Amino acid sequence: MRFRTEGEFHMMIVMSPQATAAEVADVVTAVEAQGFTAHRSDGKESTVIGAVGIVSGEYDPRNFEVLPGVARVVRLSAAYKLASRHFKPEDTVVQIGKVAIGGPGVVLMAGPCTIESREQVEAIAPLVKAAGATILRGGAFKPRTSPYSFQGMGEEGLRYIREAADKHGLLVVSEVMDRTQIPMMLGYVDILQVGARNMQNFDLLKDLGKVKRPVLLKRGMSATLEELLLSAEYILAGGNRDVILCERGIRTFERAMRNTFDIAAIPVLKTMSHLPVVADPSHALGIRDKVAPAARAAVAAGADGLIIEVHNQPEKALCDGAQSLLPEQIMRLSKDLDAIARVIGRTLAA
Amino acid sequence: MRFRTEGEFHMMIVMSPQATAAEVADVVTAVEAQGFTAHRSDGKESTVIGAVGIVSGEYDPRNFEVLPGVARVVRLSAAYKLASRHFKPEDTVVQIGKVAIGGPGVVLMAGPCTIESREQVEAIAPLVKAAGATILRGGAFKPRTSPYSFQGMGEEGLRYIREAADKHGLLVVSEVMDRTQIPMMLGYVDILQVGARNMQNFDLLKDLGKVKRPVLLKRGMSATLEELLLSAEYILAGGNRDVILCERGIRTFERAMRNTFDIAAIPVLKTMSHLPVVADPSHALGIRDKVAPAARAAVAAGADGLIIEVHNQPEKALCDGAQSLLPEQIMRLSKDLDAIARVIGRTLAA
């Protein structure tokens, strides 16, 4: 809740109707002591003090909330800047070889939840290629709620997914779980994915700011859109401008689905930020027969891409088989997604 | 949390690993005393007692949770029955004159948030008709969070909306806020809308069960899908089988939008229930330029209809002008919705 403004900071301090003239004056003095210009707006009942300035140091708006006579403090400046569309109005397009994420084409990323064997990824890669995917997904390190779950194949799995992707002309996206894995992963993947549970693993984000490789940043289960953009800001501030945002469902009181897929986050993020926005309906829904409606909805709402779990033998999957599409389902879905994309002037990118 | 089973009830009682044999026996006795058949499943570490039976009386599963040795109790039966697809597998189609809600056509309901004057509804009715709507919406009684807000025109407003609808061949949907308003409203409207804040106004629901007029039941801001279906059950149990469910956004930690539009509720409700499901993207989003993406998404996800706010002069609207579409926006949106509906084998109903 503290911010170091690299740029400009606006804040409003609402005084209580009972505040004395001396209390108002003290707050103005405190505001100016922090290097702001103060603007008083005196109503008949109460006073509001605006503060604006370029501040090189740091402070916490709540510091004013504890001063005598203050009713509340409202921060008006967004805490993120590099991620904001106000500061970069044109869309960011992340270009990886021939694949452009954030342009007119809607990008399909598909593959198994977890890499289970060389045979498995080799079987799935041509299926997702045939369905129009340009990027192969698959996890080598799995963050599991329970310590008794399968934890992934590690580097060996990355070798298999890279081989399978190369054979079929696909790119690779895979999750990095810990900063120590980054150098090794750079040898295998085209996009480094940050999982929802790591969205605020700030050490990891800082290190990702220093690499020259696109990052797919998933929204945390209980992260606001502003917090997602602040996490993107960590990466951008380090010098890496290729950040792809991903909506994957949030946690709410409703437990009929695994998560609540926040469809409106897609158009709202595209207003707040210039970064591409993709959606992960598989994790949001958690059960196969709801993935297709959610995927269609995401494209209709303006998503720049989708990341979908597909398995050739979901009943034997080591992870999340129940939410993986069958090969024939992804073929059918892909056709529908292209048709919906065309309604809003886009296509599924081939 | 109590249920009177008209049909069959299943429940599982999980005993603690420390439960003594006597405690297990006592629970079995208690279960049978309530008229259930008990099934013991003895593991090496703990015992689970299943209970199944037709019970004419009433009871609360928590009554077993307080017995010695019980770890937890899980209710397996859905608390609703008439609303359940298990008990009525085929879709319910609500037919009103030529308009069918829940059939292959996607129904568009549109109009102002609030009826403000005869001139206003007469100006808006032909616009929404031209956009393909078959039902005119507009509120005469408004539930307002603040007592200082405009509270609606009442019966006079209903007279105006009925006139305007008749002139343009439209049906009318409007909100009933209190059970005392029902008889009067039956003289004006084709569909009685129950607002989100009234979803658990059980006296109102009971009275709506006794009328022969379709009810559009909005999901409460913090209602689970199961609770929405239990509220529908109140109406169905009274004898009124024409209930239309409506997703309109839920309250979550995210406040960047007015509500979180729970897009997945649409396909999930259609699995749980045979009732038609429509969506209200205007209230879910709360700001005009996000309504169209959410409306497209709802149709892509399988909604049977949409209810959308439209205003000819939104900047002068007495209520929710900021979330009302402009006439040219609804025209454009309507074309897109029809195109998306066709992708999944439906059309916008004319």
Added chain:
Amino acid sequence: MRFRTEGEFHMMIVMSPQATAAEVADVVTAVEAQGFTAHRSDGKESTVIGAVGIVSGEYDPRNFEVLPGVARVVRLSAAYKLASRHFKPEDTVVQIGKVAIGGPGVVLMAGPCTIESREQVEAIAPLVKAAGATILRGGAFKPRTSPYSFQGMGEEGLRYIREAADKHGLLVVSEVMDRTQIPMMLGYVDILQVGARNMQNFDLLKDLGKVKRPVLLKRGMSATLEELLLSAEYILAGGNRDVILCERGIRTFERAMRNTFDIAAIPVLKTMSHLPVVADPSHALGIRDKVAPAARAAVAAGADGLIIEVHNQPEKALCDGAQSLLPEQIMRLSKDLDAIARVIGRTLAA
């Protein structure tokens, strides 16, 4: 989201860094056209426009959010006034005979969830009296999620609770579910309770503003504290100044308990408002053995009273037996509550 300011209204309009000088000027013009005084605060990167004024009409802050060049609008004024501590700094004490709610004594209200028979309330009344309660609670009309649950005894039940209370020198609090029940209930109860599901039943609130009888207003399951105070404002604005606020748990993602008991709401409400604040740990927790810790916590946090379910034979209760305390439990709890109250300079009111 609309407000008619009876008093003064403050709002801040944050312009986008890309806003042109003409867009800024247009917003200032629009603000002044609505009768506000505008204050410009021009930073190097962006402009913030403050608006303050006494406005007799109505408007919606979102109307400015849709103007070209506007990034966002922040309302600074609270939407409630009569309920606000800013406008009435001294505590409101609701006095009913010898019982004062909101004074130094912590008031205990206790009794069964539902009135089941004359015998039942007559058995419970002396028990709660002995435990130090001054007010007898019991429901005659029950809002039930399922239509198949027991719906209450109605007026007959009120007659029994009144008799039992009078015999033991207790006051009566009971829930009013519908505006049509108010006149009848005035014949039996000392405090009219509004349940969580009715917190935004605005017709009911308006009618309660016109009676001369204290109202215990429960927080809705998903209501913010501001919304609770706006609902109180409906009653206060009608002329009834005896409103008692009640925290009873909110709905969150956590389902291990029935609701999440928002303990901090107690001190926060007492800062926002001058109205007394009581807590209902029975509904918040939903299971007997957690009620006592929550009740102790509420008194430690500064609650002015507690409303607790007690049953002499909870295993036979028709409603919520599992969350009702046993007679010996309320006796013990009452002693602990008095001891905790004394730590913060209060006592349990006798």
Added chain:
Amino acid sequence: MRFRTEGEFHMMIVMSPQATAAEVADVVTAVEAQGFTAHRSDGKESTVIGAVGIVSGEYDPRNFEVLPGVARVVRLSAAYKLASRHFKPEDTVVQIGKVAIGGPGVVLMAGPCTIESREQVEAIAPLVKAAGATILRGGAFKPRTSPYSFQGMGEEGLRYIREAADKHGLLVVSEVMDRTQIPMMLGYVDILQVGARNMQNFDLLKDLGKVKRPVLLKRGMSATLEELLLSAEYILAGGNRDVILCERGIRTFERAMRNTFDIAAIPVLKTMSHLPVVADPSHALGIRDKVAPAARAAVAAGADGLIIEVHNQPEKALCDGAQSLLPEQIMRLSKDLDAIARVIGRTLAA
């Protein structure tokens, strides 16, 4: 959502009323194929299949949910075991020198949010000692939402807090943000704290399972109690049995406070688990004058300890000054906490 049962697993599969006899038989076959014993409970309307067994492999209950005729699947076994009170009924007491956490004494941990300088911790240490604290808290690595915030002093800060603690006979608790910091931190701290954002940083948890040093595990902002216990299970399963659970507020729709302090989590966790439970009211509330009521409530609800931010000059604090208590406030609070602890048969541990 997958579980490898080290022990026993119970699950119930509810069949649809429309399920055919063949579908029921197929599910029974599938259950047995996974190594479970199946128990059929045939009602007149529908069938429930129970499954119990010791399974050495892995599986996901959702795999059964996608089978034809299945309505839903309910897992009855808790996914954690070592953390469960069912498997270890007696309380775990974490003993560090003379300090026992989880015994009859309520332990006070206090100190600054962030270590800012040698002078600062040396000034604060005697103040918290005088207030009855036995453990000094202070952050050297800070997880900050914004990249532009102060990120902590690192190892230098740990040296200062160790020195100050030793001089005043206090223990040290400080947050570890990344697995790479563990070996260094073992040289300075008595308790390794895992922050809310890292509660599901599984690589970190695994490494903490291998050290011989108590871990204070904070509940994630949107973590259920079950997930908190699963994260504890990661540490316990590695061999480290000294885990202290910490409630610090969850994220809900209510934003009047920084977080919603889930007071009931304290008694509920103590029922679910044998591990000690402490509370962090500073982060839960986020503003100084609400910390004391929440701290009193936590002790009244049965917390085994409190971790509270204190600063000698909060207006100059580099982090969270607004939520830090003043020295005179912690002195007063400490007396109240001891008095409340005595009401429930405990004391503040000296």
